[in-house]
Amino acid sequence: MAVMGDKSGSGSCVAGVARRKRGRPRSEASRVAVLKAAAELLDVDQISFDALTVERIASRAKVGKQTIYRWWPNKAGVVLDAIIDDHLSLTFPPVPDSGDLAADVRSWMETMLDEAMTEELISMVRHLVAAIAMGSAEVQARLRVSELCENPQLRARFLVEESRGGLRPGVDPMVVTSAIMDPLLLRMLAIGAPEPEWAHDLVDTVLRGALPATSGV
Amino acid sequence: MAVMGDKSGSGSCVAGVARRKRGRPRSEASRVAVLKAAAELLDVDQISFDALTVERIASRAKVGKQTIYRWWPNKAGVVLDAIIDDHLSLTFPPVPDSGDLAADVRSWMETMLDEAMTEELISMVRHLVAAIAMGSAEVQARLRVSELCENPQLRARFLVEESRGGLRPGVDPMVVTSAIMDPLLLRMLAIGAPEPEWAHDLVDTVLRGALPATSGV
Amino acid sequence: MAVMGDKSGSGSCVAGVARRKRGRPRSEASRVAVLKAAAELLDVDQISFDALTVERIASRAKVGKQTIYRWWPNKAGVVLDAIIDDHLSLTFPPVPDSGDLAADVRSWMETMLDEAMTEELISMVRHLVAAIAMGSAEVQARLRVSELCENPQLRARFLVEESRGGLRPGVDPMVVTSAIMDPLLLRMLAIGAPEPEWAHDLVDTVLRGALPATSGV
Amino acid sequence: MAVMGDKSGSGSCVAGVARRKRGRPRSEASRVAVLKAAAELLDVDQISFDALTVERIASRAKVGKQTIYRWWPNKAGVVLDAIIDDHLSLTFPPVPDSGDLAADVRSWMETMLDEAMTEELISMVRHLVAAIAMGSAEVQARLRVSELCENPQLRARFLVEESRGGLRPGVDPMVVTSAIMDPLLLRMLAIGAPEPEWAHDLVDTVLRGALPATSGV
DNA sequence: CAATAAGCGAGACGGTACGTCGTGTCTTCTT
DNA sequence: AAGAAGACACGACGTACCGTCTCGCTTATTG
Numbered sequence: 060m061a062v063m064g065d066k067s068g069s070g071s072c073v074a075g076v077a078r079r080k081r082g083r084p085r086s087e088a089s090r091v092a093v094l095k096a097a098a099e100l101l102d103v104d105q106i107s108f109d110a111l112t113v114e115r116i117a118s119r120a121k122v123g124k125q126t127i128y129r130w131w132p133n134k135a136g137v138v139l140d141a142i143i144d145d146h147l148s149l150t151f152p153p154v155p156d157s158g159d160l161a162a163d164v165r166s167w168m169e170t171m172l173d174e175a176m177t178e179e180l181i182s183m184v185r186h187l188v189a190a191i192a193m194g195s196a197e198v199q200a201r202l203r204v205s206e207l208c209e210n211p212q213l214r215a216r217f218l219v220e221e222s223r224g225g226l227r228p229g230v231d232p233m234v235v236t237s238a239i240m241d242p243l244l245l246r247m248l249a250i251g252a253p254e255p256e257w258a259h260d261l262v263d264t265v266l267r268g269a270l271p272a273t274s275g276v
Numbered sequence: 277m278a279v280m281g282d283k284s285g286s287g288s289c290v291a292g293v294a295r296r297k298r299g300r301p302r303s304e305a306s307r308v309a310v311l312k313a314a315a316e317l318l319d320v321d322q323i324s325f326d327a328l329t330v331e332r333i334a335s336r337a338k339v340g341k342q343t344i345y346r347w348w349p350n351k352a353g354v355v356l357d358a359i360i361d362d363h364l365s366l367t368f369p370p371v372p373d374s375g376d377l378a379a380d381v382r383s384w385m386e387t388m389l390d391e392a393m394t395e396e397l398i399s400m401v402r403h404l405v406a407a408i409a410m411g412s413a414e415v416q417a418r419l420r421v422s423e424l425c426e427n428p429q430l431r432a433r434f435l436v437e438e439s440r441g442g443l444r445p446g447v448d449p450m451v452v453t454s455a456i457m458d459p460l461l462l463r464m465l466a467i468g469a470p471e472p473e474w475a476h477d478l479v480d481t482v483l484r485g486a487l488p489a490t491s492g493v
Numbered sequence: 494m495a496v497m498g499d500k501s502g503s504g505s506c507v508a509g510v511a512r513r514k515r516g517r518p519r520s521e522a523s524r525v526a527v528l529k530a531a532a533e534l535l536d537v538d539q540i541s542f543d544a545l546t547v548e549r550i551a552s553r554a555k556v557g558k559q560t561i562y563r564w565w566p567n568k569a570g571v572v573l574d575a576i577i578d579d580h581l582s583l584t585f586p587p588v589p590d591s592g593d594l595a596a597d598v599r600s601w602m603e604t605m606l607d608e609a610m611t612e613e614l615i616s617m618v619r620h621l622v623a624a625i626a627m628g629s630a631e632v633q634a635r636l637r638v639s640e641l642c643e644n645p646q647l648r649a650r651f652l653v654e655e656s657r658g659g660l661r662p663g664v665d666p667m668v669v670t671s672a673i674m675d676p677l678l679l680r681m682l683a684i685g686a687p688e689p690e691w692a693h694d695l696v697d698t699v700l701r702g703a704l705p706a707t708s709g710v
Numbered sequence: 711m712a713v714m715g716d717k718s719g720s721g722s723c724v725a726g727v728a729r730r731k732r733g734r735p736r737s738e739a740s741r742v743a744v745l746k747a748a749a750e751l752l753d754v755d756q757i758s759f760d761a762l763t764v765e766r767i768a769s770r771a772k773v774g775k776q777t778i779y780r781w782w783p784n785k786a787g788v789v790l791d792a793i794i795d796d797h798l799s800l801t802f803p804p805v806p807d808s809g810d811l812a813a814d815v816r817s818w819m820e821t822m823l824d825e826a827m828t829e830e831l832i833s834m835v836r837h838l839v840a841a842i843a844m845g846s847a848e849v850q851a852r853l854r855v856s857e858l859c860e861n862p863q864l865r866a867r868f869l870v871e872e873s874r875g876g877l878r879p880g881v882d883p884m885v886v887t888s889a890i891m892d893p894l895l896l897r898m899l900a901i902g903a904p905e906p907e908w909a910h911d912l913v914d915t916v917l918r919g920a921l922p923a924t925s926g927v
Numbered sequence: 928c929a930a931t932a933a934g935c936g937a938g939a940c941g942g943t944a945c946g947t948c949g950t951g952t953c954t955t956c957t958t
Numbered sequence: 959a960a961g962a963a964g965a966c967a968c969g970a971c972g973t974a975c976c977g978t979c980t981c982g983c984t985t986a987t988t989g
Contacts, residue, residue, distance in 0.1 A: 082933025083985045089935075108409070109326070112975060123936040128977065189409035191466055192325075192402045227484075234459075234477045241459040242451075249408055260451045267444075268485030299964030300954045306966075329944060340967040345946065516959025517958080523961075542843070543760075546949060557962040562951060623843040625900055626759075626836050661918075668911045671893040676885075679892045683842055694885045701878075702919025733938030734980045740940075763970060774941040779972065 089122050090130070096120035097137045098146035101186050102179070108138070108189040138190045149183055151175060151210040160220045161266050164239070167213070168262050171243070176252035184247045209240050217269075227271045235269045306339050307347070313337035314354045315363035318403050322396070325355070325406040355407045366400055368392060368427040377437045378483050381456070384430070385479050388460070393469035401464045426457050434486075444488045455482045523556050524564070530554035531571050532580035535620050536613070542572070542623040572624045583617055585609060585644040594654045595700050598673070601647070602696050605677070610686035618681045644674060651703075661705045669703045740773050741781070747771035748788045749797035752837050756830070759789070759840040789841045800834055802826060802861040811871045812917050815890070818864070819913050822894070827903035835898045860891050868920075878922045886920045 096119035100106055113134050117124045131137045141147040152170040155163045217232035226232065242261055246253040313336035317323055330351050334341045348354045358364040369387045372380045434449035443449065459478055463470040530553040534540055547568050551558045565571045575581040586604040589597045651666035660666065676695055680687040747770035751757055764785050768775045782788045792798040803821045806814045868883035877883065893912055897904040 080933080081931075081987055083935075083987095085934070086985095113977085114975060117936095121936080123934095123938085124976095125937090125978085126935065129934080133977090185409045188405060188465070192406040192409055229477075230481055231474070231477045234474060234481055237459040237462070238455045238478060238482055241462045242454040245454070245458045245461065248405075257448070257451060260446075260448045261455060264447055264451055264485040265455055265482060266485065268481040268483065272489070297964085298956060298962070300966075302965070303954095330946085331944065334967095338967080340965095340969090341945095342947080342968090343966065346965075350946095517961075518959090520961070547951085548949065551962095555962085557960095557964085558950095559952085559963090560961060563960080567951090619843045622839060622899070626840040626843055663911075664915055665908070665911045668893075668908060668915055671896075672889045672912060672916055675896045676888040676892040679888070679895065682839075691882070691885060694880075694882045695889060698881055698885055698919040699889055699916060700919065702915040702917065706923070730982070731938085732936070732982065734940075736939070737980095764972085765970065768941095772941080774939095774943095775971095776942085776973080777940065780939075784972095 085130070086126075089120070089126055092120040092122055093117075093127055093131075093137060094141040094144050094146045096122075097134075098141045101138070102147060102183070105179075105182060107182075108186045111138070113137075135190050138186070142187065142190075147183070147186075149180065149187070149210075151212065154210070154212045154216040156216060156219065160216070160225055161270065163216065164213075164262055164266060165259070168239075168258055172252065172255050172258055176247070181247050181251055184244055188244075188248055209236060213240060225271075226269055230269050235265060238265045238268075302347070303343075306337070306343055309337040309339055310334075310344055310348075310354060311358040311361050311363045313339075314351075315358045318355070319364060319396075319400070322399065324399070325403045328355070330354075352407045355403070359404065364400075366397065366404070366427075368397075368429065371427070371429045371433040373433060373436065377433070377442055378487065380433065381430075381479055381483060382476070384433075385456075385475055389469065389472050389475060393464070398464050398468055401461060405461075405465055426453060430457060442488075443486055447486050452482060452486045455485075519564070520560075523554070523560055526554040526556055527551075527561055527565075527571060528575040528578050528580045530556075531568075532575045535572070536581060536617070539613075539616060541616075542620045545572070547571075569624045572620070576621065576624075581617070581620075583614065583621070583644075585646065588644070588646045588650040590650060590653065594650070594659055595704065597650065598647075598696055598700060599693070602673075602692055606686065606689050606692055610681075615681050615685055618678055622678075622682055644670075647674060659705075660703055664703050669699060672699045672702075736781070737777075740771070740777055743771040743773055744768075744778055744782075744788060745792040745795050745797045747773075748785075749792045752789070753798060753830075753834070756833065758833070759837045762789070764788075786841045789837070793838065793841075798834075800831065800838070800861075802863065805861070805863045805867040807867060807870065811867070811876055812921065814867065815864075815913055815917060816910070819890075819909055823903065823906050823909055827898070832898050832902055835895060839895075839899055860887060864891060876922075877920055881920050886916060889916045889919075 093116060097111065097116045100111055100115060100119060101108070111134055113127055114124060116122075116134070116137060117127055127137065131140065138147070152167060152175055154167045157163055214232060214236040217226070217235050220226055221230075221232050226235070239262060243253065243258065246257075310333060314328070314333045317328055317332060317336060318325070328351055330344055331341060333339075333351070333354060334344055344354065348357065355364070369384060369392050371384045374380055431449060431453040434443065434452050437443055438447075438449050443452075456479060460470065460475065463474075527550060531545070531550045534545055534549060534553060535542070545568060547561055548558060550556075550568070550571060551561055561571065565574065572581070586601060586609055588601045591597055648666060648670040651660070651669050654660055655664075655666050660669070673696060677687065677692070680691075744767060748762070748767045751762055751766060751770060752759070762785055764778055765775060767773075767785065767788060768778055778788065782791065789798070803818060803826055805818045808814055865883060865887040868877065868886050871877055872881075872883050877886075890913060894904065894909065897908075
């Protein structure tokens with residue numbers, strides 16, 4: 060999933076051969092060092108998004124400040140690229156597929172509450188949301204909350220179920236995913252781990268709305 | 277809903293007489309001027325949360341910078357108090373009550389999409405979420421997204437419906453509110469106004485899970 | 494040597510009986526506490542003149558800040574009063590009087606160089622000069638360097654000598670005192686203790702000019 | 711008379727090649743602009759040493775505040791460099807050389823009293839002495855009152871006279887200069903212009919001590 | 928192979944805002 | 959009325975980053 064960190068939108072060289080430009084080419088090592096440094100500062104050193112500074116990234120990456128400003132518009136841009144380049148990611152537990160959607164989602168939520176509500180994951184959510192909420196319109200154009208914060212696996216499970224005919228007709232798997240995941244994310248952002256009761260109630264209510272009437276949820 | 281802007285955790289005078297402290301008492305005028313100034317800068321002048329500075333608040337409020345730092349820990353603290361003190365608030369359209377919950381919520385969502393998705397409302401959502409996502413743990417302890425970003429009217433409508441027995445037994449009105457409102461808020465935060473189709477699908481799915489099976493949603 | 498620390502020049506009550514003014518009289522205890530505190534901070538705690546603050550004086554004196562501002566114009570005023578009231582003073586070694594002026598002054602200078610060039614005395618000179626150099630015109634009107642920095646004993650010795658006819662006719666004892674003391678003070682201010690050679694040369698040269706031609710200096 | 715404004719004690723490159731350091735080199739333009747600005751504020755705008763602020767210097771010099779703090783420890787350091795770099799100096803009237811030292815010095819003192827005792831010169835003396843008296847030990851190490859406040863021309867006149875054999879053997883020209891100049895400076899600092907009588911008496915007394923006995927001073 | 932470009936680490940630059948400290952004034956209760 | 963306490967408007971402090979701008983050096987392509 061290559062991404063142009065390019066300020067100027069670059070517009071890839073259409074000439075098939077990808078004719079190399081004159082002058083010294085961009086250093087891949089520096090690019091990676093920057094993204095890695097940013098990711099580590101947020102992830103390992105657990106600093107907050109606004110305690111993160113471009114200078115600190117540059118210093119940790121052993122890179123000149125200008126090298127960052129040459130390729131990214133600001134720190135939000137760097138963080139987003141770090142996310143996109145998978146140096147920094149939300150890793151939610153996998154969603155099982157036993158054939159029984161309701162049981163699978165409930166079991167997944169159980170695992171979320173028991174194992175995934177770590178300080179690291181919660182602060183990561185905060186960083187991402189902060190990066191998005193503070194980023195410029197331009198930055199947001201490159202990023203969808205739904206693509207980053209959502210559990211792609213959860214969405215995939217709903218899509219599979221839909222193809223099996225296990226969802227009520229007309230129900231959008233994306234919508235179902237959001238209805239479960241987004242309230243969960245906002246709770247993590249605002250109050251940390253949610254109440255188990257609340258979470259189970261959420262899953263039940265949404266699933267009841269998403270499954271066919273015949274299924275005895 | 278009075279709130280102690282106090283750094284040191286309020287510490288109410290338990291002694292019944294509430295004996296006045298020595299020295300000049302805190303100026304209520306200054307307190308209000310600060311909150312008002314912060315609110316106006318975000319609300320009227322439409323500046324972003326991180327373009328907001330303590331110095332600018334102080335200058336607009338005609339108050340010494342120290343007076344702000346004496347009573348609030350940082351700008352996020354000021355903004356939160358401004359919200360809590362109702363100088364700054366999200367005002368969503370009212371939820372009608374015709375007796376038919378499904379129709380009411382659908383109509384409310386219609387109004388949201390048509391009238392409420394203004395630049396102002398969306399940027400206000402961003403300010404609030406940024407204030408929470410970037411704030412310290414201490415700040416978050418004083419604020420719940422669920423209390424601020426949520427539409428209290430929507431929640432009230434579900435509570436009324438529950439008391440009338442119009443909700444499926446065991447369904448928590450708070451959960452239902454979140455399942456509709458939170459995905460909407462995240463969309464506003466990330467991509468601005470959501471697709472109408474998506475929004476209607478969300479309402480339908482959640483309501484189907486929340487209403488009694490007998491109701492023909 | 495009583496001094497009115499009064500801002501308004503006060504103008505003593507002319508009515509012979511010294512009729513007490515209405516209201517609570519000025520607290521002598523506070524006045525002394527302030528001067529003592531200022532003196533100690535400079536003298537004992539060895540802080541520099543501009544590290545000295547009115548707030549620190551007030552706090553050390555257990556006195557309200559206003560009590561200082563009610564009676565003194567600023568910290569320079571306080572320091573000057575502390576000097577005048579003898580809480581803070583330059584104590585130079587005594588000048589012997591053996592009848593032989595030249596021998597006495599040389600011996601005094603010897604003692605100065607050997608015993609008096611302590612860190613405390615030098616920093617005290619600096620405080621005084623700073624207080625004078627930075628003080629307003631009003632402050633300076635109340636203070637003469639010649640009265641404070643000069644060794645009154647040295648001056649007295651020259652005056653005695655003059656009355657005995659031991660000075661060349663027409664020579665002003667004050668001038669002689671200055672010609673020896675002021676270069677010494679400036680050296681202390683700028684470079685700390687002066688070179689002994691330099692000091693002896695100074696004494697010799699000035700004395701030769703001040704004593705009658707007959708005396709074989 | 712080049713001076714390193716360097717915080718870290720100059721550290722000249724001993725390596726003959728004087729290999730340039732990495733990074734952008736210090737801007738000479740900024741260095742000069744700062745010293746010039748400080749000098750003008752004291753000299754032209756006639757503000758007092760403690761009304762002088764680093765921010766004002768920076769703003770007048772059109773320089774970032776940090777650029778000042780990068781190279782100087784505080785405002786006293788800046789003022790001292792301004793002095794050393796000759797942007798700010800005491801300019802006393804020239805000392806004539808007619809061959810008759812006594813007449814020359816008396817005539818010079820006459821000119822001093824008549825023409826040089828301007829408000830500007832006196833306040834400049836105050837600035838310089840304040841800068842020294844309040845400065846840290848480090849600052850003082852770089853500056854000698856004797857080098858700055860003294861009239862170099864007066865000293866030169868005495869040195870010339872010494873080489874001609876016009877001074878009494880063993881008399882140090884530096885000492886004579888101080889014995890005349892320092893009392894004058896302290897008077898200017900403390901009370902402004904001195905009495906003419908006092909000044910003439912000073913000159914007579916010191917010269918009598920400095921000239922050979924044969925000369926009929 | 929030299930010339931020419933452009934990227935690189937380093938670090939100074941003009942700025943803005945920070946959070947703290949001190950000033951001198953004001954306002955409250957206490958003595 | 960004066961005193962101790964302490965909040966107030968103001969403004970400078972010295973620091974941290976911002977985003978820009980040279981420097982000398984390195985690494986490519988091109989003539």
